[in-house]
Amino acid sequence: MRMRELAAVMAGVSFGMAVLPNMTAFAADNNIDYRRKVVGIAGIMNNTSTGLNDPVTRAEFANMLVKASTYRDFLPTTSSVSVYADVPATAQYASSIRIAAEQNWVTGYLGGLYKPEQSITLQEAARGILALLGYTSEDFGSSLSSARMAKFYALELNENLDRQPNEVLNRSDCINLFYNLLKTDSKTTGKAYATVLGCELNSDGEVNPLGLADTNLKGPKLVTKGSQIGNYVPFNVQEASIFVNGDASSYEALKSYVSSSYVVIYYNQTAKTIWAYIADEDVQSGRCAVRGTVENIYYSSSDVMTPTSITLDDGQEYKLSSSEMQFAFSVYGSIRVGDRVTLICEKSENSNGDATYTVVDYVED
Known part of the structure; x- marks a missing residue:
């Protein structure tokens, strides 16, 4: 992967210094914003910013389980079969429910029903989470339900999850639940489950999602x-x-x-x-996109081979601070005066409201 793309992602997900290995465990343990971004980047849940108090249905939870597994790469948009009487092959999450049922991550009800619109309970969710970690019914003896919950609590999968076994989960609960899953060692591999999805843990034992973002x-x-x-x-x-x-x-x-x-x-x-x-005009600070024609490429007086900044036809100066951006706009690179480009910039403003732009990536038109 090109370094300029990685740089864009590292700042683009707005983790800032929080993703570095020296981030405190306290910050991740108590910061739902961090957790929802990790779960979102991992691709487990869609749109983790809204509806956090909305209950999660059994159908939605089956979809989350599949997206948190290696089966995510083989998840078809439509299903060819109907596993349950109340889940037709054309249903939105039919494929996910089929995979989750086949892997024994979820179970149905008497009469061949799944009840996809019914809210998921903590006890039902615990079964699926433990199954992803490699635990099977044989691990829990004759008292399956109580033994499963005992293991669930022993693994601290309930961290930041204040629910009783029969209580239903909302989206915020599921964010915490799947974040806890990522931190927990898999019974199968002995490593943090995050490694299954290409993530890793930092030195504080919290999830650093940049490995996934870089994949x-x-x-x-x-x-x-x-x-x-x-x-x-x-x-x-x-x-x-x-x-x-x-x-x-x-x-x-x-x-x-x-x-x-x-x-x-x-x-x-x-x-x-x-x-x-x-586009830049919609952003006060942080990452933004700027599109225009290169009018000038400036070099320092001490190094005539390394450009330091450029201007577009908007008259604004855009700094080149990384070696890769400097190379791209140098005589050895592909961009010339008169070329039309779209820049991805880091924008900051001083106390007077004057903006400074630093180029972190670009697209040639």
């Missing part, structure tokens, strides 16, 4: 005004986890931005995650 990242891609976002990524955008300028967002919000202006995106096909950056 098979594609981009940047320029999505022009009025375009169909689905034409730029090889998966269903409406089912993706979406971040706009580092904050968890939604398909509708991204669609709205594209309808009025251009957007630059990166995506991870495995995690079905999109990182989008919107």
Whole structure:
């Protein structure tokens, strides 16, 4: 993976210093914002920023289980069979329910029903989470339910999860539950479950998702005004986890931005995650996209081979601080005066409101 793409992701998910190994355990343990971003980047839940108090259905939870497993790479958009009488093959989560049932992560009810719209309880969710960790019915003897819950608590999978076994879970509960899953050692591998999805733990035992973000990242891609976002990524955008300028967002919000202006995106096909950056005029600070024609490339007086900044036809100066950006705009690179480019920049403002831009990536038009 190119270093400029990694740099874009590292700052783009707005973790800042929080993702570095010296982040305190307290911050992750008590910060739902951090946890929801980790779960979102891992591709387990879509749109982790809204509806946190909404109950999660059994159908939705089956989908989360599959997305938290290696089966995520083989999850078809439609199912060819109906496993339960009340889950037709055309149902939204039919494929996920079929996979989860076949793997014994979920069970149905008497009469061949799954009750997909019924809210998931902690006890039901614990079964699926423990199954992902490699535990089977044989591990719990004759008293399955109580033994499962005892193991669930022993593994501290209930961290930040104040629910009784028969209580239903909301989206916030599921964020905590799947974050706890990622931190817990798998019975099968003996390593943190996060490694299954390409993540790793930092020195404080919390999840550092940058490994996943760096895996098979594609981009940047320029999505022009009025375009169909689905034409730029090889998966269903409406089912993706979406971040706009580092904050968890939604398909509708991204669609709205594209309808009025251009957007630059990166995506991870495995995690079905999109990182989008919107036009400069809509951003006060942080990452933004700027589009224009290169008018000047400036060099320092002490090093005439290494460019220090450029200007576009908007008259604004854009600093080149990384060696890769300096190379791209140097005589050895591919960008020349007169070329049209889209820049991904780090924007900051001083107390007078004057903006400074540093280029971290680019797209050649």
